[in-house]
Amino acid sequence: MNRKSVVIVGDGAAGIIFANKLSKITDRKVVDITVIGPKKTHYYKPDGIFIPFNMRNYRQSVKGTNFLLDHRINRIVGEVTSIDIKNQNVTVNKERTINYDYLIIANGDRLVPEDVPGYKGEAEHFYELSDALHLKSTLENFHGGKIVVGQASIPIQCPPAPYEFSFLLDDYLRKRGIRDKSEIHYVYPINRVFSIPEAAGYIQELFDERGIEYHTLFNVESIDVEKKKLVSLEGEEVDYDLLVLVPPHKGQAVNTEAGLANELGYIDVDRGKLTFKDYDNVFAIGDATNLPISKAGSAAHYEADYLSKKIASETSGGPIPDDWNGEVSCFTMTGRDKGLTLHFFYGRPPLGSFSSPIDYLLKLSSADAYFTTMLRGAV
Numbered sequence: 055m056n057r058k059s060v061v062i063v064g065d066g067a068a069g070i071i072f073a074n075k076l077s078k079i080t081d082r083k084v085v086d087i088t089v090i091g092p093k094k095t096h097y098y099k100p101d102g103i104f105i106p107f108n109m110r111n112y113r114q115s116v117k118g119t120n121f122l123l124d125h126r127i128n129r130i131v132g133e134v135t136s137i138d139i140k141n142q143n144v145t146v147n148k149e150r151t152i153n154y155d156y157l158i159i160a161n162g163d164r165l166v167p168e169d170v171p172g173y174k175g176e177a178e179h180f181y182e183l184s185d186a187l188h189l190k191s192t193l194e195n196f197h198g199g200k201i202v203v204g205q206a207s208i209p210i211q212c213p214p215a216p217y218e219f220s221f222l223l224d225d226y227l228r229k230r231g232i233r234d235k236s237e238i239h240y241v242y243p244i245n246r247v248f249s250i251p252e253a254a255g256y257i258q259e260l261f262d263e264r265g266i267e268y269h270t271l272f273n274v275e276s277i278d279v280e281k282k283k284l285v286s287l288e289g290e291e292v293d294y295d296l297l298v299l300v301p302p303h304k305g306q307a308v309n310t311e312a313g314l315a316n317e318l319g320y321i322d323v324d325r326g327k328l329t330f331k332d333y334d335n336v337f338a339i340g341d342a343t344n345l346p347i348s349k350a351g352s353a354a355h356y357e358a359d360y361l362s363k364k365i366a367s368e369t370s371g372g373p374i375p376d377d378w379n380g381e382v383s384c385f386t387m388t389g390r391d392k393g394l395t396l397h398f399f400y401g402r403p404p405l406g407s408f409s410s411p412i413d414y415l416l417k418l419s420s421a422d423a424y425f426t427t428m429l430r431g432a433v
C-alpha cells in the first residue's frame with residue numbers, strides 16, 4: 055500500500071494539536087506526518103493577559119516544541135517559503151522541496167504594528183511574550199494617569215483579550231492603591247463593546263460598575279506621539295499617558311504569494327470541511343483561515359479534532375466525521391475571582407451573561423490543561 059504523506063505548515067497550537075491527534079488515530083504504517091515550522095519553543099499565548107500583572111511566571115508558559123510532539127512525527131525546523139498546490143509540494147527555507155498527499159496550513163497570523171503610524175516605541179501590547187514582559191515593567195513604573203486599552207482593528211486573535219486585560223488592569227491598580235489616581239479607557243472598533251452581541255451588554259455593565267470608560271466605533275488611524283493622542287478613522291481623539299493597543303493582524307504573506315489568500319493573507323476555506331476551494335486535499339485550520347469565529351486556540355483545537363478524524367478515516371478507515379460545526383469554548387476573565395465562558399457553535403450564540411469563580415479557575419489553570427492534555431491530542 056502507498057504511504058500517504060500529511061504535511062503540516064506551522065508549528066503552533068493548531069499544527070501541534072492536529073499532528074498529535076492524527077498520530078494517535080491513524081495507522082502509522084500507512085501515514086507519514088511531518089510538521090514544518092521555525093519555533094524551537096512553544097509559548098502559551100493566553101498567559102499574555104496574566105504576565106503583565108505578575109499573575110503567572112512566564113517560564114511556566116513556554117515548553118520545547120519537540121517535547122510536545124509525538125515522537126513518531128517528523129519535524130522540520132524551518133520556514134515554508136512557497137506553497138505549490140498544483141504540484142502538491144512546499145519549499146522550506148527556499149531550498150528543500152517536500153511533497154505531500156494532504157496539506158494542512160496552520161501558519162497562524164502575524165502582528166503588523168507598522169500599519170499604525172506612530173505605533174513603534176510608543177504603544178505597548180501583550181500579544182507576544184517579550185511584549186507582555188515589557189508591559190509588566192512599564193506597569194510597575196506606572197504611578198497613576200490615564201491608560202487607554204484597545205485594539206487597532208478587527209480581526210485579532212482572541213477577541214475577548216482586550217476586555218479581559220481591562221478588568222485585570224482595574225484589579226491591579228486597585229491592589230496597588232492607585233486606582234483613584236488613574237483612568238481606564240477602552241476603545242473598540244464597532245458600535246458596541248464586544249463583537250458578540252449576546253455578551254456585549256453584559257461586558258458593558260461590568261465596565262460601568264468598575265468605572266471603565268469606553269469609546270465604541272473607534273477604528274485606530276494613527277498615534278499622535280507628540281500630543282499623546284490616539285486618533286480614530288471616525289475622527290475621534292483620546293489622549294493617554296499609557297497606551298496598550300493590540301496591533302493590527304494579517305495572515306501570512308506566503309499564503310497570499312501562493313494564491314491561497316488575498317492581500318490580507320487569510321485563507322478562504324469551506325466553513326464545514328475546512329478545504330481550500332475545490333482542492334479536497336488542501337486544508338487550513340487555526341488563525342490562518344478567514345472563518346468568522348476562528349482566531350482562538352479553542353477553535354483550532356476543535357478544527358484539529360474534526361480534520362484528524364476525517365483524514366484518519368480516508369487513510370486508515372474508521373467513521374467519517376460530521377462536518378465541523380464551528381464550536382468554540384473560551385474561558386475569559388472578568389476580574390479577580392470572576393470569569394465568563396463563551397461557548398458557541400455556528401448559528402448558536404453563547405449566553406454570555408454571568409461571571410463565576412469556576413470559570414475564573416478554568417482560565418487560570420488553562421495553561422496546565424493545555425500542555426498536559428489538549429496540545430498532546432489527548433482530548
Ligand SMILES: Cc1cc2nc3c(=O)[nH]c(=O)nc-3n(C[C@H](O)[C@H](O)[C@H](O)COP(=O)(O)OP(=O)(O)OC[C@H]3O[C@@H](n4cnc5c(N)ncnc54)[C@H](O)[C@@H]3O)c2cc1C
Nearest residue numbers: 064066067068100102134161162212340341349350351352
Ligand atoms: C494574548 C492572547 C490571549 C489569548 N487567549 C486565548 C484564550 O483564552 N483562548 C483561546 O482559545 N485562544 C486564545 N488566544 C488565541 C490563540 O493563542 C490562537 O488562536 C492560537 O495560537 C492559534 O493557533 P495557530 O496554530 O493557528 O497559530 P499560532 O499558534 O500562532 O501558530 C502558528 C505557527 O505557524 C508558524 N509559522 C508562521 N509562518 C510559517 C511559515 N511560513 N512556515 C512554517 N511555519 C510558519 C509560526 O512560527 C507559529 O508557530 C490568545 C492569543 C493571545 C495573543
